[in-house]
Amino acid sequence: MSQQRPGGQSGQPGAVPALPDLPEATVARLPEYLRALHNQAEAGHDTVSSEGLASAAGVNSAKLRKDLSHLGSYGTRGVGYDVALLIEQIEYVLGLTQRRAVALVGVGNLGHALAGYAGFATRGFRIAALFDADPSRVGERINGLVVRHIEDLTEIAAAESIAIGVIATPAGAAQSVADQLVAAGVTSILNFAPCVLSVPEGVDVRKVDLAIELQILSFHEHRKASLTSLPATGPAGGLTALPGGLSATGTEEAVGT
Template identity: 65%
Template sequence: MATGRTHRPATRSRGIPEATVARLPLYLRALTALSERSVPTVSSEELATAAGVNSAKLRKDFSYLGSYGTRGVGYDVEYLVYQISRELGLTQDWPVVIVGIGNLGAALANYGGFASRGFRVAALIDADPAMAGKPVAGLPVRHTDELESIISDNGVSIGVIATPAGAAQQVCDRLVAAGVTSILNFAPTVLSVPDGVDVRKVDLSIELQILAFHEQRKSGEDAGQAVAPPPPLRSASDGRKGPDGDVPAVMPA
């Protein structure tokens, strides 16, 4: 998903698999909960359950970070919290800007677990002059004109795009030009960015469509009252077929 740097040729060693990186935040959240309940140690089995994965995977994941457990005992909760935080880069404070303060942008600004660990909302930015100065989540909304100066004044390297799809690429370009190198995109668009800039994407309708796919299979492969528009006719002849040759009933004529 993320573009990422393609290099890092020599040295090796710090090659944590992407799939593992994506799970570290889950472990961290589960560990933080344990830490708050003052649980001193936890086994891979318990932690895995809390994080919603299986224990073999968790142990393999941790093995990429180092040997941070104790055989016969488990993991020291506080120690692991620290190690994972450090690995994720959360022992430093990341200033973040949110661009596009509509419903979604406001929701993000108000999101608590945000400021809580490693991230700080440096500014909320919107293109609507009527929004400028209005406080959202305790911060005054600033106008897009100020984008570049906000980025450089605060040393922002992470930007969140919550604008309408039409504005996203343009905002992205400005963020990148101003020095942002990681972008979290909530707009339903494919952003194009230069090498060295990471983009991650959160997209409601994609997630729903994936659910619909699986939901459809559950209903018995055929059931469900189709409300489909007639399939667009296709000039071509007869060569068309399903994957293994089993032609579905709904095939367009």
């Protein structure tokens, strides 16, 4: 059996089989595969080749096959992967079969945007509570939820079984909020504040830095400018323009770097 259904214990609450210790880079790619698979399913495809799925997810197919082999999914030669089954396997591994309750702290513009982000609800998450430290924000209703004061965090986190905290506060407040989330038993934090958080072992933090994406695009703009300006200026600094490869989206990640 090339694609085993996961666990088979979904009917037993609390009976969660241990998960393999996947490489972090594989974990980071699983959501991309999942999104590509949902697109395949919506387009009416029952199976997908590793090449087709890899292309849709923007990775090379050898990497995709290696990633999925960690889940015990090898596909069927000449047929490919069963789309519905692979969705089920990835959702199981990512823990998306239960809707996780998320607490969002900081309801400025970014917090408002996140509270209303339809992508969360459709991808296995439920914004269960909103918090702010500003008394003038407390009581405001956003997408059906009332903003609570950060002082109520511990009580509400327990009542709502909050698993994940999202920090959308200014940088100066973020560490204090992280401390309060950890004290309330939250063990996963998504940090949008532009600062590094210090948390105890066993707490996972992921940082979203919106400027980093722009800096990566800036490299490609810079590179395109350097190539197109060559005829006028000639090669400089001993570097010569490399042929082709202008488009970065098709560039494969270097293996082993």
